[in-house]
Amino acid sequence: MENKPQSPESASLVLNGKDYSMPVLKGSMGPDVVDIRKLYGQADVFTFDPGFTSTASCESGLTFIDGDKGVLLHRGYPIDQLAEKSNFLEVCHLLLHGELPTAAEYAAFERNITYHTMLHAQFDRFFEGFRRDAHPMAVMVGTVGALSAFYHDSLDIHDPQQRMISAIRLIAKMPTIAARAFKYSAGQPFVYPRNDLGYAENFLRMCFAVPAEDYEVNPVLARAMDRIFILHADHEQNASTSTVRLAGSSGANPFACIAAGIACLWGPSHGGANEEALNMLKEIGTPERIPEFVAGVKDRKYRLMGFGHRVYKNYDPRAKVMQTTCHEVLEAVGDPNDPLLQVARELERVALNDPYFIERKLYPNIDFYSGITLSAMGFPTTMFTVLFALARTVGWVAQWKEMMEDPGQKIGRPRQLYTGPVERNFVPIDKRG
Ligand code: ACO
Numbered sequence: 001m002e003n004k005p006q007s008p009e010s011a012s013l014v015l016n017g018k019d020y021s022m023p024v025l026k027g028s029m030g031p032d033v034v035d036i037r038k039l040y041g042q043a044d045v046f047t048f049d050p051g052f053t054s055t056a057s058c059e060s061g062l063t064f065i066d067g068d069k070g071v072l073l074h075r076g077y078p079i080d081q082l083a084e085k086s087n088f089l090e091v092c093h094l095l096l097h098g099e100l101p102t103a104a105e106y107a108a109f110e111r112n113i114t115y116h117t118m119l120h121a122q123f124d125r126f127f128e129g130f131r132r133d134a135h136p137m138a139v140m141v142g143t144v145g146a147l148s149a150f151y152h153d154s155l156d157i158h159d160p161q162q163r164m165i166s167a168i169r170l171i172a173k174m175p176t177i178a179a180r181a182f183k184y185s186a187g188q189p190f191v192y193p194r195n196d197l198g199y200a201e202n203f204l205r206m207c208f209a210v211p212a213e214d215y216e217v218n219p220v221l222a223r224a225m226d227r228i229f230i231l232h233a234d235h236e237q238n239a240s241t242s243t244v245r246l247a248g249s250s251g252a253n254p255f256a257c258i259a260a261g262i263a264c265l266w267g268p269s270h271g272g273a274n275e276e277a278l279n280m281l282k283e284i285g286t287p288e289r290i291p292e293f294v295a296g297v298k299d300r301k302y303r304l305m306g307f308g309h310r311v312y313k314n315y316d317p318r319a320k321v322m323q324t325t326c327h328e329v330l331e332a333v334g335d336p337n338d339p340l341l342q343v344a345r346e347l348e349r350v351a352l353n354d355p356y357f358i359e360r361k362l363y364p365n366i367d368f369y370s371g372i373t374l375s376a377m378g379f380p381t382t383m384f385t386v387l388f389a390l391a392r393t394v395g396w397v398a399q400w401k402e403m404m405e406d407p408g409q410k411i412g413r414p415r416q417l418y419t420g421p422v423e424r425n426f427v428p429i430d431k432r433g
Contacts, residue, residue: 234395
């Protein structure tokens with residue numbers, strides 16, 4: 001554990017000759033924060049931080065990231081230990097309840113999730129309204145939001161038990177919804193969940209079984225899927241999680257909040273990056289074309305997808321686990337000499353030795369290898385972000401729950417630096433021009 005150096009109790013800001021003192025708050029790890037909550041009231045100024053690069057928006061005990069050192073902890077446990085020794089449902093329990101479960105707690109939790117995997121029969125009719133060529137993320141945004149119309153008995157956000165039931169429902173039903181989004185786009189009938197299968201196995205079967213032929217779940221793929229879910233389970237106050245918190249801060253129900261998170265995750269700078277990264281590797285095609293491609297990145301024609309991260313200025317710890325998982329999957333079902341993997345390896349080597357990327361601290365992120373892995377597992381690129389949303393649901397809902405339990409919780413309402421016209425009088429239309 002980190003030994004924090006002595007830090008000041010307060011910070012001061014001198015403005016127009018007046019000195020304003022602000023408390024400095026200390027977390028258990030990571031940088032201290034200057035508490036500016038009273039600054040506007042006292043000094044009549046706002047702070048300016050577009051993109052929130054220096055702003056802590058909340059207090060949280062779920063996930064800790066040290067981007068410079070490449071550290072990611074959930075409730076204190078390093079991500080590589082969780083990925084290697086735990087499973088996704090244990091991690092869900094850890095995030096939701098704060099501790100790894102005992103054997104009895106695990107059995108009860110698993111049973112609870114398993115018995116909530118089915119969807120209301122009426123819910124299936126929702127899918128029919130979409131075009132078959134709709135992006136599965138469009139289907140996810142719509143259908144997950146629609147859960148609010150089906151589960152009225154868990155919508156009271158002020159009741160802790162109802163909050164927990166909603167959380168369980170979301171984690172349990174997300175694989176069923178995601179698999180249906182996939183089946184719908186493939187023009188195949190829906191496959192129902194099976195209670196005798198584990199979380200990842202059940203999901204794979206719902207995606208790849210057909211009525212004419214059952215799907216024998218390959219244990220290597222089930223383990224890889226489970227690990228991919230663990231790696232994406234939570235990631236502190238990222239864009240989609242902040243969206244969920246902001247939506248929830250107004251008192252919106254959890255299903256609507258998670259739908260908002262899914263919408264945010266869809267963007268190519270966030271969850272859409274692995275789809276973009278795989279497309280990029282395909283476009284490059286062969287290792288010989290890498291120098292030409294890297295030259296284009298340096299000319300700022302495009303970005304190297306799957307590289308760089310707002311927080312990690314070191315190797316993303318999840319990317320290392322993802323790289324190993326990628327090799328295991330290709331060993332089991334794909335081609336370990338896959339040309340895309342060769343391009344990925346060579347591109348990584350070139351970028352990690354090039355001053356342009358070194359100076360900007362650009363390292364591979366989790367998306368760099370996840371695209372190749374998911375593709376080898378049989379998923380089309382349009383499903384990649386859906387899988388991310390499925391896994392991140394536990395993080396979103398645990399963060400939402402934590403916010404709801406915070407007595408200091410307020411509606412989120414950022415300020416702005418206004419640069420528009422100053423007040424002026426209305427001009428009638430015949431006097432304009
Ligand atoms: N390729 C090339 N150059 C890059 C890249 C990249 N992928 N990312 C950042 N840079 C450069 C910028 O051009 C900039 O250079 P400059 O200082 O010379 O102008 C510098 O690095 C800093 O870039 P910012 O945009 O300020 O970095 P920021 O922290 O805001 O961006 C982001 C983070 C959006 C993830 C960015 O690195 C990116 O676009 N990466 C590609 C998309 C991607 O892989 N996203 C997945 C993120 S992980 C996730 O969501 C799970």
